[in-house]
Amino acid sequence: MSVVAKAISLLEHFSVQNPELGLSQLCRLAKKDKATTYRYLTTLESIDFVEQNPVSKMYRIGPAVLHLADIREQTVPRREGAIKPLEILAQATGETAHVSILSGNGLHALEACESMLHSTRAVIDLQKLPLHATASGICALAFGPADLTQIANTTLTQFTKQTAQDVETLARYISRVQQSGFGFSDRAFENDIVGFAAPLFDHTGQMAGTVAVAAVASRLTNALVDQIHNSLITASTSISHNWGGRVPTSIQTLWAQSSKSLAEKEMSI
Amino acid sequence: MSVVAKAISLLEHFSVQNPELGLSQLCRLAKKDKATTYRYLTTLESIDFVEQNPVSKMYRIGPAVLHLADIREQTVPRREGAIKPLEILAQATGETAHVSILSGNGLHALEACESMLHSTRAVIDLQKLPLHATASGICALAFGPADLTQIANTTLTQFTKQTAQDVETLARYISRVQQSGFGFSDRAFENDIVGFAAPLFDHTGQMAGTVAVAAVASRLTNALVDQIHNSLITASTSISHNWGGRVPTSIQTLWAQSSKSLAEKEMSI
DNA sequence: AACAGTGGTTTAATAAATGAACCGAAGGAG
């Protein structure tokens, strides 16, 4: 791990819940020496990646990232292209919908949209999502670059009793998703939430992210699952379109098959 | 300059005009060795600060900055607190208004708002502003931390014939601004633009940024200058309020005095 | 007064960054 990565990984400890951190706190969180942490912070401060509250001496994320994020969103407008389909998805399903961006070594939640239909609903923190425990994550493992799986296999943090705890279980989850075309996670990240996801594609033809629905487990019915699947297909198709890509026919075929099998299952009930 | 700063300074070469850059281009821009630049880029890629277009092999700003910018804006909502006063300012003056954030070693343009009143108007690039050549910059030097002046003095890039080219001229500009309470720059950055600025304050009581109007020189009248000054006072007061601070009475006094002297000047005309 | 916290600084030991030279591939020009 290079110095650059180590210094910047300090930034990962800042969050909406914890926007300002002191030197000592940061030392403990990063498990690093005080002198080193201090040097990192002053360096980051010199390039405006953090700034120091002059009275409390605490550090917070600096203004330089705003500028970079602006350039990114103006030239690769992921958020803009995702918002409307996301609202439609949330409204159609009555559950919380969110979009994540895939990037080399993980999945970043980009935007969430909560349905107003029910008073209980999932709340998505906009942060890095665990690959092995969320519908989006398993979807990324199923359809994204192969080297992601190695990253996922090394960090099987347990969140609930259902979280995949070994490589074999995770592999079974992944292969099921590769057959259905939908990411799926049954209370593996949060106790009462079931997740459904679909992959997104950009102009390069590669998988570029996921769109997902986080549903409250107690309200799930076969009809709702069906509705979520259909809405995910619509959302994935239009977001991929807005991102300059399109859903590969192989995935469309999977979706058509799993809709059919679902319909059959319902017929038999 | 530490490795961290050098690596991240690569990011400064990306812009809306030039969102994707190849390895060799970046080498030339950064005046760095190819091997070094390559290592920087792979490091930045590993932490999602840049991502590589898999087909063209070019690099662009990565998704990690979106997340950081989100946290920053959710916890220190500068942009949100600035937008409405900025729109009012642009509309009242008929010129382009913009807000910048002060940070240790410079001034970052945060948001610009163009008036639709005239077809010709100033366009503000959202980037780092030169301290010595803009109304906002001189305003920051006049009312911000003292060590900014040293930074400004070392980089007196010439933009127009009116740009301050020596420390004495700049000091004269600054002291004039310290007397009037308004940043001012007469065609020192762009040839036909006159800038007016007012300082902004946050909850720490320190200067936190500037709000400014970039006016087309050929349209300027005494009445418009008066209008701009008054609107800047309103804008600065309300943005500072939204940022959790307030304009110090010392500055309010300066404003009151310079309004009076302006009124007198107009009386005499 | 002793203690446990801060933020910040110095030190020799050590691990990391550096850049010239290099590779193979792709594209153009003669």
Place this chain on the structure above:
DNA sequence: CTCCTTCGGTTCATTTATTAAACCACTGTT
């Protein structure tokens, strides 16, 4: 076809910056 340039990417001995223990100065508590 060869020659030449430029591209992204790699190697390795040399140099340079990073590291972390110990240390200061300060503040509030017991």
